[in-house]
Amino acid sequence: MFGRFELMLAGRYLRARREEGSISVIAWLTLLGITIGIAALIIVMAVMNGFRADLMERILGVNGHVIVQAQFGPVQDYVALARKFETVSDVVTAMPMVEAQVMVTFRGQAGGGLVRGLSREDLARMPLVAKNITGGSLDALVGDDVVMIGNRMAERLGVAVGDSVTILSPTGTATVVGTTPRLKAYRVAALFSLGMAEYDSTFIFMPIDAARAFFRTGEGVSAIEVMLRDPDSAPLVARQLTQMADAGKPLRSVTWQVTNSTFFGALAVERNVMFIILTLIMLVASLNIISSLIMLVKDKGRGIAILRTMGASRGSIMRVFMIAGASIGVIGVLGGFLLGVVFCDNIESIRQLLQNLTGARLFPDEIYFLSKIPAKMEVGETATVVVVGLIMSFLATLYPSWRAARLDPVEALRHE
Template sequence: MFRRFEWMLAGRYLRARRQEGFISIIAWFSLLGIGLGVATLIIVMAVMNGFRAELMGRILGINGHVIVQSQVGPVMDYEGLALKFETLPEVVSAMPMVEAQVMVTARGQAGGGLVRGLSKADLARLPLVADNIVAGTIDDFEGDDVVMIGNRMAERMGVNVGDTVTILSPNGTATVVGTTPRMKAYRVVGLFSLGMAEYDGTFVFMPIDHARAFFRTGAGVSAIEVMLRNPDLSNDVALKLKGLAPGLRTVTWQVLNATFFGALAVERNVMFLILTLIIVVAAFNIISSLIMLVKDKGRGIAILRTMGATRGAIMRVFLICGASIGVIGTLGGFALGVLFCDNIEAIRQFLQSLTGARLFPDEIYFLSRIPAKMEVGEVATVVAMGFALSFLATLYPSWRAARLDPVEALRHE
């Protein structure tokens, strides 16, 4: 399609002489603009995908995909219901639990916490917790006075394995002088680090039998958490669970986290549109540089036309000029974006040590490290968009060059 003569001429035009240096500078800025736009879009989308995947993995790793609760009061006959739920092929596990908001105090420090009562066997079936115990052991998670807490809560209160924390429940005992909150001292037998500041700073695990006694749920539990093989099937499985447990209600993880994940999706789409404008602006720079190149090469174009060059050949020469800028810039941006994503945490650590500032505080962003997850289809879309915009940007200047009248161009020479 493109002849050797056209490639040679396009190369000469791109290698501007000294008097054409300004045009060359504009072309270089266009190339850098395309490259930075593509790289930025790849990096930002990968980080946002990483955020969503990491947060979803942690939220679904410690919370049930379907929660089965009673309309009023605790869930009774929870052991039989759990065994019945686990007969479904989509269900991995069904874990009865007791959950309550409390205040945790130790060494003069106090803070809110969320107690979850689970059996030792069920806690071991949560890989996110069992595989991230940083101190102590899950084998000690038994007895009526033991708890496991997050490492951030332990740091805040200055406690470690073997120390004691006091748990206060606001649902206390009614007396003649008012309601007295229940409180009890517990020995810390383990610390866990889930990599999510909100969980590591608030979660407290307690053996389920003592949690039932402490929070006075009687023979029942607060809910049954059901883990699925495929979380996307939670709505269908919730209907089956409701059929197995009439009178109980089911809540899926999509309903519980709808606002959070909806906000992430909106932010992701808006960022994609905004950052696409960087590539569009760079494409306009290609248009302006090519129009200036056509105007500057008017005499040469006219001579080529009088020597027999066709309009199609002239158009292809300038198509090669503009497309070369776009293709090189897009491929450079692709390489830069992939390289940056693969080393994003090392880059953060380097910049943090260089500036002395915390660039990614986990108290704000929930995670302790910057995640980046590149999706092949998404990266391919960004690269294809860079190629397409670069090609479209060359059409009008190339058409103008092909329509140039040799007589008019040479009249004043």
């Protein structure tokens, strides 16, 4: 498509002489702008993808994909019902659970918490919990007076493994003198760190029988958490589970998409807006190719006229300037791709380095929920960014190249 003469001439035009320094500077700035634009788009999309994937892994690793509750009161016959749920093809586990809001106190320090009563066997089947025990042992979570709390709650209260904390229930006990708070001391048998600040500072795991006794749910439980092989199949499975209820004991099922719809919806909107904004930045950088090529065409007008009089066709002239402009775009896009990949692979090290240099906390985990910046590059998305950058760069060369090809040799040489 391109001849050796056209490639050679485009290369010479890109290597500006000293008197053409302004053109060279604009070309370098254009290349730098495209590189930064492509790299920024790749990095931001990777961080957004990693942020969503990490949050989903932690949210769905602790919370059930489907939560089955009774229409009225606690779920009765929960053991048999859980076993029945596990016969559904897509269900991995069905775990009875007692859940309630509490206040935790220790030596004058107090804070809110969320108690989750689960059997030790069910906790062991939750890899995110079982593999992130930082103190004590999951095997010690046996009895009526033991709990397992997050490391952030332990730090806030000053609690260590073996200490006893007091748990107060907001639903107190009715007496002749009024309602009195229900409270009990529990020994901390283990600590965990799920890598999500909200969970590590609020969750309290307790044996299910101890939770049933403390919250007085009788023979029932608050809900049954159902884990699926494919989380996206939750709506279909939820309908199946609801239909499995015994006559006279209606159930309702809530999927993880409904529970977290606002959160993940906000993430999706933010991701799309950031893509549009950064694409516009990349578009502005690509448009600089037009200005640099127009200046090059104006500066090389005499040379273009001489080439036309020597027999060079308009198509040949157009291809020369298309090669010159596209070369800037291609080099910028490839440079941005490499910069983006290297940055994403070392993003946490870069964050630590910037924190040490500036002394400021970047990406505080209590605000962003995660303890480190995640980055997950998707091949299809990254390829789309690269292709869009190349297309923009190519399209930006068309108008200046067309102007160069339309240059009249007579008008160009009249005043020479």
